[in-house]
Each structure stands twice: as C-alpha cells, then as structure tokens.
Amino acid sequence: MNTLDGKVALVTGAGRGIGRAVAELLAAESAAVVVNDLGTALSGEGADVSVAQQVVDAIRAAGGRAVANTESVADYAAAGRMVEQALDEFGRLDIVVNVAGILRDRMIFNMTEEEWDAVIAVHLNGTFNTSRHACALFRERKTGGRIINFSSVSAWGSPGQPNYGAAKYGILGFTAVLANSMSRYGVTANAILPYAATRMIDSTPRGQEFARQHGKPPSEMAAGTEGDPANVAPMVAYLASDAAAGINGRFFGVRGYTIQLYSSWEIAAILGADRRWTPQELAELFPTYIDPLLEDVPTVEVPGQERPLRGTAALQHDPAAWEEFAPGIQQWVREGYYAAKAAARS
Ligand SMILES: NC(=O)c1ccc[n+]([C@@H]2O[C@H](COP(=O)([O-])OP(=O)(O)OC[C@H]3O[C@@H](n4cnc5c(N)ncnc54)[C@H](O)[C@@H]3O)[C@@H](O)[C@H]2O)c1
Incomplete structure (x- = not known):
C-alpha cells in the first residue's frame, strides 16, 4: 500500500x-x-x-x-x-x-x-x-x-x-x-x-552567472542533480x-x-524590569547587555566561497558538529539541542 x-x-x-x-x-x-x-x-x-x-x-x-x-x-x-x-x-x-x-x-x-x-x-x-x-x-x-x-x-x-x-x-x-x-x-x-534549480533560480544573478558559464540555465541542468525539484x-x-x-x-x-x-521563533535574551523603561536607560544598557549578543554569530571562511558563512550556516559547516548515523546520512543539531537529541535516542 x-x-x-x-x-x-x-x-x-x-x-x-x-x-x-x-x-x-x-x-x-x-x-x-x-x-x-x-x-x-x-x-x-x-x-x-x-x-x-x-x-x-x-x-x-x-x-x-x-x-x-x-x-x-x-x-x-x-x-x-x-x-x-x-x-x-x-x-x-x-x-x-x-x-x-x-x-x-x-x-x-x-x-x-x-x-x-x-x-x-x-x-x-x-x-x-x-x-x-x-x-x-x-x-x-x-x-x-x-x-x-x-x-x-x-x-x-x-x-x-x-x-x-x-x-x-x-x-x-x-x-x-x-x-x-x-x-x-x-x-x-x-x-x-x-x-x-527552477526557472525562479534561473532569474537570479547567480542563475544568470551560471548560464553564462555553462551555456544553459540551472533549471535545464537540474535533472538528477541535488538541485532537481524532485528532491x-x-x-x-x-x-x-x-x-x-x-x-x-x-x-x-x-x-x-x-x-x-528551523527552531521557529525563540527569545534570545531578556531585559526585565518592574516598571517602564526610559529610552535613556535602554541607550545605557544596550551596549553592555544586548549589543554583544547581536555580535554572537560565528563566521567561517570557506575556500571558494565569496562570502563568509554566518549564523546557522557557519555552525553547520563545523565538521565536528555532524554525526553519521547511517551510511551516507548525517545529522547536525545546534549546540544546546544536544541534550534533547541524546534523550530522544536513549
Ligand atoms: N526554487 C527555489 O529555490 C525556491 C526557493 C524559495 C522558495 N520557493 C518557492 O517555491 C514555490 C515554487 O517555486 P518554483 O521555483 O517551482 O517556481 P516556478 O516558477 O517553476 O513554478 C511556479 C508555478 O506557479 C504558477 N503560478 C504563478 N502564479 C499563479 C497563480 N496566480 N495561480 C496559479 N498558479 C500560479 C506558475 O505558472 C508556475 O508554473 C514558490 O512559492 C516559490 O516562491 C522556491
């Protein structure tokens, strides 16, 4: 069936x-x-x-x-x-x-x-x-x-x-x-x-660059590759x-x-008070308590890639964070989620 x-x-x-x-x-x-x-x-x-x-x-x-x-x-x-x-x-x-x-x-x-x-x-x-x-x-x-x-x-x-x-x-x-x-x-x-790799991708600057290099747009070369929409x-x-x-x-x-x-929407940090904030207080506190968190996003340089990877993409690039659990199949779980993964497996 x-x-x-x-x-x-x-x-x-x-x-x-x-x-x-x-x-x-x-x-x-x-x-x-x-x-x-x-x-x-x-x-x-x-x-x-x-x-x-x-x-x-x-x-x-x-x-x-x-x-x-x-x-x-x-x-x-x-x-x-x-x-x-x-x-x-x-x-x-x-x-x-x-x-x-x-x-x-x-x-x-x-x-x-x-x-x-x-x-x-x-x-x-x-x-x-x-x-x-x-x-x-x-x-x-x-x-x-x-x-x-x-x-x-x-x-x-x-x-x-x-x-x-x-x-x-x-x-x-x-x-x-x-x-x-x-x-x-x-x-x-x-x-x-x-x-x-569909016609939507063909229309992007990257798609057009690909077409210049290969003589065909990405969508026409997608069948059987990782870019195949069937995936x-x-x-x-x-x-x-x-x-x-x-x-x-x-x-x-x-x-x-x-x-x-995706982890959907998560609160990354909280500033709490028992009364209304003033804008001046926020201007004083942000540089110490919030601004450093905005910067807390790892960046990874990948050879051959023009832009450094940031955020989740950078974390995923770390080979140590991947675990192979069947031939050809790996899992990556964001740090902090490992406890949940271990509990789920046991
Ligand atoms: N291709 C990608 O990498 C990619 C990335 C992110 C999101 N998406 C989303 O995935 C979906 C499919 O994208 P795709 O790349 O296969 O695009 P596509 O252009 O190949 O296919 C979209 C289809 O929608 C039809 N369509 C457009 N307006 C319509 C309407 N008003 N009523 C009925 N049909 C209509 C078009 O005729 C077309 O056949 C889209 O929602 C797109 O935004 C695609």
Whole structure:
C-alpha cells in the first residue's frame, strides 16, 4: 500500500518546478491530485492552460489520477472552485499544498505599488484563499487534513525582494495560526523553505552567472542533480501522510538532499524590569547587555566561497558538529539541542 492511498490533494502552481514534482510524487504515492496552475510567466503575466494539462497527462500516463485546474490562486472565488473540483471529481479533499508563486524583484526605493500587490496577491493571499476554503471543509467533514505552505529564506531579508520577502514571512505567521487553530480538527499545517534549480533560480544573478558559464540555465541542468525539484517532493509527501500526524506548525528547510528543522521563533535574551523603561536607560544598557549578543554569530571562511558563512550556516559547516548515523546520512543539531537529541535516542 502506498502512503497516500485514498487521499485527495490540491497542489497549486503544480504545472512547473517544485509544484510539478510534488504533484507527480503525491500521485505516485496513490493520491488523486487537482493540478492547479495558471501557466503564467515568472512575473505573473499571461496564462497558458496547457501547463497544468501536461502534468495531468504525465500523471495519467504513469497510471495515476489527476485533473487540471487553470485558475489563479489570487482569486478567492477561484480558490473555492479548486476545493469544489476536488469534491466533484474525487469526493473528498485531504491535502492542500500551496506552491504557486511569482517574482517581481525590485529594491524598496524603486518598487511600484502594483509590483507589491501582485506578489502579495499570489503568495500570501493565494495561500489564504485555498486554505480558507479547505479549512471550512475540514471542519465540516471532520476528516482531518494537511496544509503544506511554501515559504522562502528570502523571508529573512533578501534585499531586492521587499514584496516576496514580506509575503514569505507572512506565510510563516499564517502557517503558525493554522497550526494552532486547526489542530483541534485534526488538521496540521507546516511550511517548507525550499531550494531547487527552477526557472525562479534561473532569474537570479547567480542563475544568470551560471548560464553564462555553462551555456544553459540551472533549471535545464537540474535533472538528477541535488538541485532537481524532485528532491523537495518527498518531504511534502511525508508531511501529507498519516505518519506525520504529530508534526504541526513547523518550518523545514528542504534543500537538495538536506532537510533542516528551523527552531521557529525563540527569545534570545531578556531585559526585565518592574516598571517602564526610559529610552535613556535602554541607550545605557544596550551596549553592555544586548549589543554583544547581536555580535554572537560565528563566521567561517570557506575556500571558494565569496562570502563568509554566518549564523546557522557557519555552525553547520563545523565538521565536528555532524554525526553519521547511517551510511551516507548525517545529522547536525545546534549546540544546546544536544541534550534533547541524546534523550530522544536513549
Ligand atoms: N526554487 C527555489 O529555490 C525556491 C526557493 C524559495 C522558495 N520557493 C518557492 O517555491 C514555490 C515554487 O517555486 P518554483 O521555483 O517551482 O517556481 P516556478 O516558477 O517553476 O513554478 C511556479 C508555478 O506557479 C504558477 N503560478 C504563478 N502564479 C499563479 C497563480 N496566480 N495561480 C496559479 N498558479 C500560479 C506558475 O505558472 C508556475 O508554473 C514558490 O512559492 C516559490 O516562491 C522556491
């Protein structure tokens, strides 16, 4: 029996890149899939109905069950019709994977209102739109459910992506709200911060540099390598399965063959008082009690890499912090989390 036997999934942005790989793997794991894709350019302009249909044809040719939906996730009513389509075609809905996305990169001082709105509409509103309709159904039918949202490390502050970074941070907050509000109905919500060599990566300065060096964009050379979007799909299929019922409100980096658990939001330090602070007191105390903590981020120089690694990336680089627990499989756990790991293993 495959892991998603009897389940029905809606995957948005499933016509290309990561979404396509997710739709194909869910179908291979026996889920019936509504393959949503508007078939737009990376900027969100234009539409092409053949993009979703090609994925449906591929899934059916491989013996799976799928139907195409070519509407926009940015349209609230259209998102309702995606959920309806799952019910009409397959009789139920269990899994929603929000992958659809566009880019309109610009520095904050050059960004137009339209560029801001378009990106927020697809990523943040789109994730709300499908989730809103699906959650009403999950609550009414008491069948439980899974929501898997796509965020990005751009949320941590990519300089040329004010719209995209804000939407992707918003998706993390929204995922946490879903996790807390829907768990009583047996629904889990988790977010993935992926990396895969798709057309989205082709558009970045690094992608364009790669194309200059290799004569082809990264997406055209990704198949079978660590950058293959298919490498992101197994984590989605796992989170969508009954086996992951206990995983809720978590954020996972999924980059090639590496799966990262983010520690979500942690308070790093506290200044407490039994009365209101004055700004002058804060100005006096910060240099001693807070500023040194801001600097407490190791930096590692890696040969061949232009920029030194900071923060978690630097810690992960330390070979001593890695433990091999099966051939070819290693684990890294941040210092301070080792006690929890040791307890879990014993
Ligand atoms: N590729 C990466 O490394 C990377 C990194 C971080 C985050 N992400 C996120 O992962 C997701 C997938 O990215 P990708 O690289 O596969 O991109 P992609 O451009 O290859 O695929 C995105 C798909 O979404 C569709 N789409 C766009 N607007 C839509 C709308 N309004 N309604 C329905 N479909 C729509 C597009 O037609 C396209 O087929 C996105 O949310 C992206 O922001 C990707």
